Amino acid sequence: MPEDGAQRGVRDSLLDGWGDLTQRQEAVDVRPGDPIFLAPDYRVDELLSLYVQSARFRRHTPETKRNYATDISLFLNFLWGRGYVWTQAMERDLEDFEHWRRFAPSNPRIIGGSKWNRELAALTGLYAWAVKSGHMPHSPVMMKDVFSRSRGTVLTVPATKAKDARGSNVHWLTPRAFRRWAEVGLRGHTREGLPAAGWCGRLEDRNVAFADLLYSSGMRRGEGGSLLTFEVPQRRLGGGRYYVGRIAAAVTRSKKPRTFYVGSDVVGEIETYVDSSRALTVRKAQQAGRYDNLPAMQIVTHVTGGVKPTVHWQDRHGNPVERRLADLTVGQRLTLYSEGRYGPEPLWLWLNERGLPFHVDSWEGVFRTANERCKLVLTPPECFQRDPHRVYAPYATPHSCRHSFALYMLVVLNHLMDQRFGLTPEERRDFRLLYGDPWHMVQNLLGHASRETTCEIYLAPVADLQLRALLAAAPDAGQPMQTSLDSVFARLAQESEGIQDVDDRMLPVRGATE
Incomplete structure (x- = not known):
């Protein structure tokens, strides 16, 4: 049985007569x-x-x-x-x-x-x-x-390795295409941009906050999906547009820790989720006794800071245990709880409707449902099953949020260097020598060991474009960054393959009513 089988709802009656199952597994080195x-x-x-x-x-x-x-x-x-x-x-x-x-x-x-x-x-x-x-x-x-x-x-x-293999299924969403996808797919808006009558989104604030987190930070599904509550940066007065956090080495693909940056508005969404629907879900789970008999529960007593933060907890026998935060695996994170005002509370950030950890793989279902809703709402009825190459609705996956983050950051960094900073060619060369060019910065943000992965896969559509020419016309400085760059992304989408943008048919109709 999986280590978290009890949390997933495995019935005790299925294990009658197997009370020593754990000991049997350990004897033959069978691990969860x-x-x-x-x-x-x-x-x-x-x-x-x-x-x-x-x-x-x-x-x-x-x-x-x-x-x-x-x-x-x-x-x-x-x-x-x-x-x-x-x-x-x-x-x-x-x-x-x-x-x-x-x-x-x-x-x-x-x-x-x-x-x-x-x-x-x-x-x-x-x-x-x-x-x-x-x-x-x-x-x-x-x-x-x-x-x-x-x-x-x-x-x-x-010898039989296929030569026609596609390197990766990569696609991107421009900022406004992603906003449209989230509004329709996750928030239940209509084609006109209004809340649908009778819409009752299941944990809507949680789903939107998670999708925005991936799009804003470039984290992988497993990295963002396994965050603990105290790993989310806290907003503060005058904190700026972005906040800094740290991804634990054990949950990254490279097994190396990485710094991430997340938008201030996204941190606010997560805080709202934690203080509202998540808190209510936890309280209901406590009242229902769902946390009373979890066999793998570890009660965290405190977390020490410093260069190497360490998590301290007590095991089921009351023995003290400590692990470096960077070394906590996904399986260990699932079992961590803290003692709250009304009893144990999960430290796993994202919870399901029963108040138990929402597993990383389950996010695929959330995105799939959102894609289906976008297709249903935004595709004109007369166009269903006509031209398979004509798409009227944006489509997203957890990993496409990461691809889109890379595209967005590349455009923004080039914009800052060319427009906002007003660097001359000589100054830009000096800037590159000190900090690296935008491609190198995006590579570090994504945590790629190879520049080729960043350039040839994640940012292939724009690898041969002269962004300086694309960004020749500076936008109005009074506009928000994403809005002011919409025209740049629209042009990229027109000239590049695989980048999703919205057109007039996908935008809400101004002044429309239900």
Whole structure:
């Protein structure tokens, strides 16, 4: 059972007679989140259980573990249909599997090159471990050497790696397109820009605050979704347009801490959520006794500041425990509570309607529902299912908020250097030597180790544009920054592929009434 199974609502009756389940798991080194493979005859594959306990597999993120387990299962079922197990697989089996997955006319769900490469990576890791551990003489995954231009070295890759793989599914929203998406998809506004009659958004303030946080800060879904309440910067009088926070190393992809900047208005939205609907949800959960019997609850006693902030708590046996804030994993953060006025309160910032932590993966459903509402509200009825390339409604994902943040910051930083600061070419060169150019600044804000990732993937549409020429006409200094740059983003959207902007059909009709 997952470590937070009780918090997700797993019934105690399902575990009758298994009171020592935790001890059994520890005895065989089964950890929370480890996948268990069952054959079609309901037998557990012991070798696969050893593989998921290996250091090679456990280094993956929880999301990668889930994806790889699913990918491996598909190949195992394919082999089972041929009458043998995965340790008997040959090169021809993998070739036939690729044909079925990617090209077979009889397959109703053919996959693309990117998905195949992920499945191939999962199988490559499995069979490399099996050969190294002595369970197989050789791997059915053939390898070849290729020269990497970006790294300047020779790499060994699977021979059947797809060449038509798309690097990433990247798309962007301009500031006004994102505002329109949030108003319609999350706040329930109509096409005319007014609140819909009978709209009752479920935790609307929470959803809007989270989406604005990602768009304003560039954080990944797992980084913003696993914040603790005391990690959010606090607004103060004269605090400026942006506030500074710190992302813990354990929740980042690179496992390195990173500074983030978030807009003052977004911090205000989060504070409003914490003081209103979140506080009410916590109080109802306390009254319902939902926090009374959580087996994994850790009561935090205090948090020490300084260069290396440390969280102190008591375990279920009353023993004191301390961990550096930067080292707290997502799983550990889910279990942290504080003693409030009326009882325990979760320190996990984002909560569901039952007052329990809202899991990081669940945000995908929130964005998916918002996209469906935007499509329903903003697409003219006569245009449904006509031209698949004509889109009338903005579309967003948690990661597209990060892409859009990168685009916004690049344009703003160029605007500041070219217009607001009035730098001469010589002064701009000196500024770059001291602080780096806008591309370098955006790279640091995103936490990318490679500039190529920032330039070639996140900001590919504008990599070859001369922003100085685009920003030649300075906007009115009296306008807000995002509003004054709307014309710049509109032009970028017209001249670049993948950037979503709004047109007259997506904007509210002025003076319209219900």
